[in-house]
Amino acid sequence: MKISPRTVLKIARLYQLADDNTPVKALCRLKVQTDESHIVAEFILNKQHFAVLYGSIVDEESIDELWPDRPANAEILPNPLDSSCTETPFQGKFVIMLHIVPTKQRLDVHLSTVFDLSISRSLWQKYIKAGYVSVNQRVVTTPKFEVDETDEIAVKLPEQEQASTELPILYEDDDVMVVNKPSGLLTHAKGGLSTEPTVAEIIRPKTSFASDTDRPGIVHRLDRDTSGVLIIAKNPDAAAHLQRQFAQRTTKKTYLAATDGVPKLAAAKIDLPIGRNPSAPSTFRVDPNGKPAQTAYRVLAATDTRALIELKPTTGRTHQLRVHMAYLNTPILGDRVYGKPNASRLMLHAQKLEITLPSGERKTFEAATPEEFKQLFPEEL
Incomplete structure (x- = not known):
């Protein structure tokens, strides 16, 4: 069986949901399910959600069989020709018209459960707040904005590089x-x-x-x-x-750094607390009221102006190594925040990590020394 949008519109006119001046394009989001004996056609008209059952054997008693996934909020509309029965004769067959009462839900919930299941609700909230979602041609930036199935929702997400x-x-x-x-x-x-x-x-x-x-x-x-x-x-x-090992400090981390300047001591342990810098909240500084922070270092090689240093932090404060080395007046080369942009990159490399795997095996993982370090210290590396 087949049904055209024009036929659906004729049925809508029969139920007085549309008049003679209503164009076919007024039917929005027409979705048709076909079977050998009947058709289910859902559509939006004048911001109302309807469904038509159309076929040779269509009656109220067989609706559940003909449309097993019928929404619970679907209400049968009266027969416009004979109020004593539900099905309406039309072009040698029968039709039943149902009005699907809109169910309101939050925009972020709708997008995460209906629109795209692969995107989490929290990420949808960020997309909404960033202005990537519009409802009925208007940008909506409030995740709790309520929508229903009759609303036209458009999403234009940023392209991932x-x-x-x-x-x-x-x-x-x-x-x-x-x-x-x-x-x-x-x-x-x-x-x-x-x-x-x-x-x-x-x-x-x-x-x-x-x-x-x-x-x-x-x-x-x-x-x-x-x-x-x-x-x-x-x-x-x-x-x-x-996470338990990082919190309990049972991991062992070794970093390689190239510094702008040479520390006065060839090896030492820096034990200086670190806190957020109130004048630049995205940065940190040595602060007596900050959180404890310890870093052991050892100079591996040095010239008159720079040093190759092994760093072993026992705590994991944000920017810890960068702040500690800057405090010694030997900031890490290329550090645009705590030093100078005097290198092609920040010359800090997480060289080794010793940790116990979930299997119980204790392993040390090592990342090869980057080429930029070898260029600065070719004889040592």
Whole structure:
């Protein structure tokens, strides 16, 4: 069986839902389900949701059989020709018209449960607030804005930039993945929308941990411009196991840095608390009222103007290594925040990570020294 939009409109006119001047294009979102004996045609007309059952054997008693997934909020409209029966004769067959009463729900809920199941509700909220969603040709920036199935919802999401480099995998099993993060690549989005690639988005298909957030798989982070070893959890149990070790400081981290200047001592332990800088809230500084922070360092090589240094933090404060080295008047080369933009990149590399895997095995992962370091210290590296 077949039914044309023009026939659907004729039936709508029969039920006085449209008049002779109503054009076919007034039928919006026409959706037709066909069967050998009948047709179900859903449509929006004048911002109302309707459905037509059309066929040779159509009556009220057989609706559940003919349309088993009929919405619970579908109400049968009266026969416009004979109020004593439900089905209406039309062109040698019968029709039943139903009005589907709109069900209101939040815009973010609608988008995450109906529009695209692959995008989490929290991410939809960010898209809405950023102005990427419109309802009935008007941009809506409030996630709790209420919509129903009669509303015309349009989404224009930002195009995701393609990663300019592959993510080198150092190790992978059923629980974790260890990668060598390139300098310049974000670990995860910074709380808002990010149209650039991140480690989190690249590995999203491989993890079930925090999959409804913008930080899937992430249990620790490296600054954008820091390269090196990053371990990722592939499931919630693995994440809890790894996070516990970072919190209890049983992991051992080794970094390689090139500094602008040479420390006075060839080796030392820096024990200086770090706090947020109130005059520049996105940065940090040594602060007696800050959180404890300890970094052991050892000079591996030095010239008159720079040094190659091994850094071993025992705490994990934000920007810790960068702040501590800047405090010694030997900021890390290329540090645009705490030093000078005097290198092609931030010369900080997470070289090694020693950690116990969920399997119980203690392993040390190592990321090869970047070429930029070898160019500065060719004899030592």
